[in-house]
Amino acid sequence: MFYKDYTKEQLKEEFEKLTKELEEIKNLKLSLNMSRGVPCQEQLELSRSMLDIINSSVQCQTIDGQDCRNYGIMDGIPSCKALMAQMMSVSPDMVMVGGNSSLNMMFDTIATFMTTPVVEGEKPWYEVKNRKFLCPVPGYDRHFGITEYFGFEMITVPMTENGPDMDIVEELVKDDSVKGIWCVPKYSNPQGITYSDETVKRLAQLKPAAKDFRIMWDNAYVIHDLTEEEVSLLNIFEECKKADNIDLPIQFCSTSKITFPGSGVAAMAASSNNMKVIKNKYKFQTIGFDKINMLRHVRFFKDFDGMKAHMKKHRAILKPRFDMVVENIKNNIEEYGIITYLEPKGGYFVSVDVMEGTAKRVVALCKEAGVILTGAGATYPYSNDPKDSNIRIAPTAPSVADLSKAMYVFSVCCKYAAVEKLLNTNA
Amino acid sequence: MFYKDYTKEQLKEEFEKLTKELEEIKNLKLSLNMSRGVPCQEQLELSRSMLDIINSSVQCQTIDGQDCRNYGIMDGIPSCKALMAQMMSVSPDMVMVGGNSSLNMMFDTIATFMTTPVVEGEKPWYEVKNRKFLCPVPGYDRHFGITEYFGFEMITVPMTENGPDMDIVEELVKDDSVKGIWCVPKYSNPQGITYSDETVKRLAQLKPAAKDFRIMWDNAYVIHDLTEEEVSLLNIFEECKKADNIDLPIQFCSTSKITFPGSGVAAMAASSNNMKVIKNKYKFQTIGFDKINMLRHVRFFKDFDGMKAHMKKHRAILKPRFDMVVENIKNNIEEYGIITYLEPKGGYFVSVDVMEGTAKRVVALCKEAGVILTGAGATYPYSNDPKDSNIRIAPTAPSVADLSKAMYVFSVCCKYAAVEKLLNTNA
Numbered sequence: 001m002f003y004k005d006y007t008k009e010q011l012k013e014e015f016e017k018l019t020k021e022l023e024e025i026k027n028l029k030l031s032l033n034m035s036r037g038v039p040c041q042e043q044l045e046l047s048r049s050m051l052d053i054i055n056s057s058v059q060c061q062t063i064d065g066q067d068c069r070n071y072g073i074m075d076g077i078p079s080c081k082a083l084m085a086q087m088m089s090v091s092p093d094m095v096m097v098g099g100n101s102s103l104n105m106m107f108d109t110i111a112t113f114m115t116t117p118v119v120e121g122e123k124p125w126y127e128v129k130n131r132k133f134l135c136p137v138p139g140y141d142r143h144f145g146i147t148e149y150f151g152f153e154m155i156t157v158p159m160t161e162n163g164p165d166m167d168i169v170e171e172l173v174k175d176d177s178v179k180g181i182w183c184v185p186k187y188s189n190p191q192g193i194t195y196s197d198e199t200v201k202r203l204a205q206l207k208p209a210a211k212d213f214r215i216m217w218d219n220a221y222v223i224h225d226l227t228e229e230e231v232s233l234l235n236i237f238e239e240c241k242k243a244d245n246i247d248l249p250i251q252f253c254s255t256s257k258i259t260f261p262g263s264g265v266a267a268m269a270a271s272s273n274n275m276k277v278i279k280n281k282y283k284f285q286t287i288g289f290d291k292i293n294m295l296r297h298v299r300f301f302k303d304f305d306g307m308k309a310h311m312k313k314h315r316a317i318l319k320p321r322f323d324m325v326v327e328n329i330k331n332n333i334e335e336y337g338i339i340t341y342l343e344p345k346g347g348y349f350v351s352v353d354v355m356e357g358t359a360k361r362v363v364a365l366c367k368e369a370g371v372i373l374t375g376a377g378a379t380y381p382y383s384n385d386p387k388d389s390n391i392r393i394a395p396t397a398p399s400v401a402d403l404s405k406a407m408y409v410f411s412v413c414c415k416y417a418a419v420e421k422l423l424n425t426n427a
Numbered sequence: 428m429f430y431k432d433y434t435k436e437q438l439k440e441e442f443e444k445l446t447k448e449l450e451e452i453k454n455l456k457l458s459l460n461m462s463r464g465v466p467c468q469e470q471l472e473l474s475r476s477m478l479d480i481i482n483s484s485v486q487c488q489t490i491d492g493q494d495c496r497n498y499g500i501m502d503g504i505p506s507c508k509a510l511m512a513q514m515m516s517v518s519p520d521m522v523m524v525g526g527n528s529s530l531n532m533m534f535d536t537i538a539t540f541m542t543t544p545v546v547e548g549e550k551p552w553y554e555v556k557n558r559k560f561l562c563p564v565p566g567y568d569r570h571f572g573i574t575e576y577f578g579f580e581m582i583t584v585p586m587t588e589n590g591p592d593m594d595i596v597e598e599l600v601k602d603d604s605v606k607g608i609w610c611v612p613k614y615s616n617p618q619g620i621t622y623s624d625e626t627v628k629r630l631a632q633l634k635p636a637a638k639d640f641r642i643m644w645d646n647a648y649v650i651h652d653l654t655e656e657e658v659s660l661l662n663i664f665e666e667c668k669k670a671d672n673i674d675l676p677i678q679f680c681s682t683s684k685i686t687f688p689g690s691g692v693a694a695m696a697a698s699s700n701n702m703k704v705i706k707n708k709y710k711f712q713t714i715g716f717d718k719i720n721m722l723r724h725v726r727f728f729k730d731f732d733g734m735k736a737h738m739k740k741h742r743a744i745l746k747p748r749f750d751m752v753v754e755n756i757k758n759n760i761e762e763y764g765i766i767t768y769l770e771p772k773g774g775y776f777v778s779v780d781v782m783e784g785t786a787k788r789v790v791a792l793c794k795e796a797g798v799i800l801t802g803a804g805a806t807y808p809y810s811n812d813p814k815d816s817n818i819r820i821a822p823t824a825p826s827v828a829d830l831s832k833a834m835y836v837f838s839v840c841c842k843y844a845a846v847e848k849l850l851n852t853n854a
Contacts, residue, residue, distance in 0.1 A: 044496045048483045055482065056475045069471045069687040099526045100717045107712040114542055115553060126542060126553050149711040150542065261498040263719040284576040285534040290527045290717065292690040
């Protein structure tokens with residue numbers, strides 16, 4: 001029975017029961033963390049042998065004979081460009097390989113356009129005093145952080161099960177102070193939604209008022225499947241080409257959640273017009289990124305098939321964790337009508353909406369009970385979830401046993417906060 | 428006898444002789460490069476065993492138990508901060524360790540201040556339309572590139588044998604649109620000059636009109652001695668502290684010319700006020716740089732003494748190269764009164780001034796004869812050497828045998844260009 005259909009007496013009784021359960025949990029003095037999308041130890045171990053690939057007995061030359069240990073090759077070694085190009089489904093000449101962080105490349109891209117126009121004749125974004133950026137919500141807090149740092153007003157766009165609500169996006173881009181949109185098109189952070197073909201086509205066909213409007217296409221989970229299905233995503237560049245809009249998207253990806261989060265390889269892909277502006281900045285910024293690490297990755301995977309085979313090992317580790325989260329929601333919370341969620345087919349999170357007005361309370365209660373969740377509201381710009389209902393669960397780092405405990409705590413806290421709210425509302 | 432004292436007849440005779448020599452050289456079809464400060468293969472080999480340090484059988488924990496393979500630790504692992512702090516003669520809490528490139532950190536620092544004031548209440552530099560930067564000349568082309576990219580007017584300051592001419596610097600900083608100065612304080616690029624105690628003190632005591640004036644202290648060659656002397660440099664932070672000016676300098680260094688140029692570790696050091704602004708940017712820019720590579724470096728060197736011992740091996744490789752350059756100048760060019768130079772005690776270059784108005788010609792002649800030099804003028808902002816006389820020789824990459832050939836070519840070209848010019852002037 002749904003809590004909203006409980007009588008006041010039933011709610012009081014339930015609250016007493018939940019209060020006791022919460023007390024018992026607190027006595028366990030747990031210390032569990034489901035707050036960030038961090039790979040677990042077993043996942044790190046999958047790439048341990050990569051550390052042997054480049055050693056003192058191997059040569060470190062690129063396929064065209066350049067020494068990876070020395071200076072140079074600003075946009076990445078050819079073999080690594082080719083590998084990252086396959087990952088992003090683009091041609092290698094569209095690719096630039098960077099350091100260890102795609103977030104860094106995204107930050108640098110926005111930073112570049114702040115002071116240098118991406119389209120000749122347009123104002124650098126610094127000079128657009130009312131500059132705005134579209135932020136599908138719920139979304140990735142670190143994306144929002146970048147545009148907040150650079151003084152953009154962030155306009156939220158609700159996510160549907162097919163991606164950002166395109167009716168709203170098409171309306172908003174009529175404002176020429178709207179300069180871009182953040183997208184995690186596959187297995188979105190946090191909901192795990194993959195943009196439908198229609199959504200990708202409509203994005204590719206956008207005719208924004210701002211000539212320098214850009215789609216930040218963060219393909220962070222491009223091969224991060226949790227099921228056999230390998231959900232497909234339309235190729236944004238191909239769709240943009242058809243729409244004569246090739247300069248619209250800039251794609252990003254990395255191996256952070258494939259090899260090592262701290263020591264992976266990041267890359268970006270864009271049209272030649274965009275790349276001209278971006279590389280003209282990088283050539284002043286660096287002589288080149290870490291080519292030994294690029295070589296290490298290429299030789300470890302051998303090719304893209306090798307990388308995909310590696311991802312199956314990740315899946316085997318992650319699937320039971322996601323199942324534990326989803327089953328716990330299904331078995332312990334759903335029946336009370338206080339939670340909605342999507343079962344993700346990939347990515348790193350389970351996004352849930354708890355009873356409106358209780359998300360902050362749930363996170364606080366969990367914390368008191370020894371379970372750290374991502375701060376409520378983190379999935380919204382300015383950490384402001386107007387309904388106070390979205391919570392991002394990150395199931396990758398804890399063990400399945402710990403997740404079982406943590407999700408039990410979470411279920412009790414969800415119920416406690418809901419009943420507490422209903423009692424206060426009815427009082 | 429100096430060429431300037433030659434009679435016209437003697438000059439003509441010399442020119443004929445040099446023309447023949449140049450023809451003979453061209454017939455050799457040489458292909459030699461003395462253009463960039465790139466370590467040679469033997470130097471790269473010194474760090475080959477570093478590639479074995481982190482392998483699949485070692486643990487990758489920091490001293491406080493964090494896994495270097497995973498996300499986090501935005502400002503660098505403690506042990507690497509400590510090592511880089513020793514290198515920069517500062518306390519570890521002043522240090523942030525970055526990626527593989529100190530140039531990248533310098534670029535990012537200027538980029539940060541373009542849009543975010545380093546001193547609260549001051550304008551971001553983007554808004555200072557007539558922003559200026561002081562550039563000691565001859566200097567490092569990539570420094571000048573950064574400030575040119577960001578639209579600074581670059582004001583040249585002549586180098587003396589004690590560092591930048593401080594009388595001029597002290598005058599120029601009275602203009603509040605002058606926002607900083609580029610410095611390579613030890614074994615400067617390209618002259619190999621180490622700033623005198625007086626120069627460092629006067630820099631530390633500057634009272635610039637701009638509250639947000641910053642000294643970009645690029646300590647690229649801090650332990651890169653070519654002699655037993657280990658020339659000493661006053662500690663800029665200590666001097667600034669005495670002068671109540673601790674926010675003035677920002678120091679940079681890297682292991683690019685210690686381990687691998689493409690895969691070293693870079694770091695910066697600054698006061699807490701400066702670091703607050705800088706880290707508040709980095710926390711949006713990245714989750715953390717490559718910690719495995721930091722760990723690799725720390726374990727390879729063990730401590731700062733290990734790093735210094737390693738530098739002696741570099742010295743043994745580099746000293747004969749620098750000697751070859753200097754001896755060649757002494758034996759083959761100096762007697763004609765057409766060259767001045769300083770014999771460097773460290774760093775990566777030999778800077779020479781050839782006869783005024785002939786540097787471009789010398790570089791062009793050398794190129795025709797198969798020897799690539801750094802473009803004439805590259806050591807000046809906008810590549811504009813008003814006297815057209817400075818040439819930067821980079822002796823590290825070629826073998827001693829190749830250097831011998833290249834310097835012979837250089838000597839013939841210097842003489843040819845000088846005699847040619849004298850003949851034209853007298854015509």
